[in-house]
Amino acid sequence: MNSVWEWEPEVGGNLWRTTGDIKDTYERMSLIGFAQAGLAKYAGPGHWNDSDMLEVGNGGMNGDEYSTHMSLWAMLTAPLLAGNDLSKMNPETLAILENRDVIAIDQDRLGIQGDRLSAVGPLEIWSKPLSDGSKAVALFNRGELETR
Amino acid sequence: MTLKLSNVDLKKAVNLHDVWAGKDITVENGIYTAVVPKHGVVLLRIQNSSHLNIH
Numbered sequence: 001m002n003s004v005w006e007w008e009p010e011v012g013g014n015l016w017r018t019t020g021d022i023k024d025t026y027e028r029m030s031l032i033g034f035a036q037a038g039l040a041k042y043a044g045p046g047h048w049n050d051s052d053m054l055e056v057g058n059g060g061m062n063g064d065e066y067s068t069h070m071s072l073w074a075m076l077t078a079p080l081l082a083g084n085d086l087s088k089m090n091p092e093t094l095a096i097l098e099n100r101d102v103i104a105i106d107q108d109r110l111g112i113q114g115d116r117l118s119a120v121g122p123l124e125i126w127s128k129p130l131s132d133g134s135k136a137v138a139l140f141n142r143g144e145l146e147t148r
Numbered sequence: 149m150t151l152k153l154s155n156v157d158l159k160k161a162v163n164l165h166d167v168w169a170g171k172d173i174t175v176e177n178g179i180y181t182a183v184v185p186k187h188g189v190v191l192l193r194i195q196n197s198s199h200l201n202i203h
Contacts, residue, residue, distance in 0.1 A: 011177075026187050030187075046169055047169075062187075064185045064186070064187055064189075065166055065187045065188075067188065067189055067191075068187060068188055068189040071167075071168075071189045071191045072189070099167070099168070100192065101165070101167040101170075102167055102168075102191065104194070105167070105191075111161035117155060117156065118155070123149055123184075125151060125155070125156075127156050129192070132195075133195070133196060134158075134193055134194055134195045134196070135153065135156055135158060135193075135194050135196075136167075136191065136192065136193055136194075137156055137191075137192045137193075138153060138189055138190070138191050138192070139149050139182055139184055139189065139190040139191075139192070140184070140189050141149060141184035141185065141186060141187065141188050141189070142187065143186060143187075144186055144187075145186055146183060146184065146185050146186055146188075147149040147182075147183060147184045148183060
């Protein structure tokens with residue numbers, strides 16, 4: 001019963017949580033987000049994996065980390081549920097949440113969830129096919145140093 | 149951090165768009181290299197040249 005994504009589509013479910021609760025820290029966000037690798041086959045139009053709400057703008061991560069958060073959720077074709085106070089957003093938060101190109105990746109009508117292509121140490125590459133024949137590709141650095 | 153376009157089945161890619169930077173990128177020899185900050189990401193939208201020929 002724990003792996004709800006394995007049986008929920010058969011009983012008519014449209015959306016189900018695939019993670020424990022998110023927290024406004026890079027450690028928790030990345031732990032649950034990157035753990036979604038391999039679950040793409042359970043998602044598609046009408047039946048979606050949900051990796052919990054967004055923490056963008058709540059103050060526990062820096063801009064690079066919130067961009068990672070938004071990008072990863074877009075690659076996961078996850079619901080983008082703003083979890084911050086919409087009446088008190090600074091320009092950086094607004095720019096992340098309102099980036100139309102990122103939202104377009106998440107909401108692409110093909111509805112295929114992205115997945116991890118490779119992981120070498122802290123560096124991960126994820127890919128997601130899009131309806132116009134293009135691909136979204138995300139280069140994630142989970143490490144503590146800038147890459148070169 | 150290096151991306152070989154052949155690894156994402158886009159050997160003939162001609163159009164890379166850096167989504168967060170909002171800029172197009174030219175790639176030579178099918179290899180793209182980016183500086184990615186700690187805990188950061190580079191998010192690309194990549195168009196295949198064969199697709200462009202069709203449309």
